């Protein structure tokens with residue numbers, strides 16, 4: 394094992410593992426992959442070996458997870474990961490043009506990094522902000538309702554060493570800093586935490602529902618999230634015919650249709 398991962402990183406890995414019940418430390422793999430990404434800017438073969446060693450699992454098991462999720466990068470990532478949504482909603486509203494403009498300006502394509510190693514470009518398939526379409530993110534912070542010019546403006550500020558302010562949420566931090574936050578270490582700098590209510594585009598549907606008296610039958614808006622703790626609150630009801638878990642402890646699947654015998 395190389396010394397890329399210092400004792401401080403090992404301490405952090407142990408702290409992540411301690412969040413999980415004894416014997417279930419392998420559940421720490423997801424944040425631990427963010428941790429190694431915070432050190433190297435991507436999940437390298439050494440990073441996978443580090444996770445495997447700390448968790449007592451195989452490198453193949455780590456690789457199976459690391460290669461599944463797009464937030465784990467397999468190649469060195471720049472300080473600034475620029476993700477442009479080119480999914481249908483954003484694409485037709487200008488996301489495709491913005492991505493093309495950035496690709497031409499930076500001279501890189503999808504999942505490629507500029508020669509100086511500072512900016513990685515990728516196209517993304519729905520960044521879950523369709524109400525602000527078209528959107529792009531820098532290290533997962535949103536820039537809403539962009540067009541090609543606005544996207545270029547943001548990237549040029551990054552090239553100049555500036556940190557443009559996202560449309561909402563906290564101020565920008567580097568990809569490695571963001572990875573450390575995702576591993577569970579809060580950023581205590583001023584402005585590092587975004588606060589405030591949901592924006593108007595997000596609430597538009599709710600406002601229309603209020604205006605036209607559209608409600609969900611039987612729904613109590615004052616119900617605490619999580620219900621009453623015994624699993625009987627809205628959204629947490631247990632169907633009377635819920636199947637028992639299989640003997641291997643895995644979920645048994647969908648509730649069988651009433652009157653339908655399993656063969």
Ligand code: FES
Nearest residue numbers: 478483520522523
């Ligand atoms: S389609 Fe772009 S955020 Fe959903």
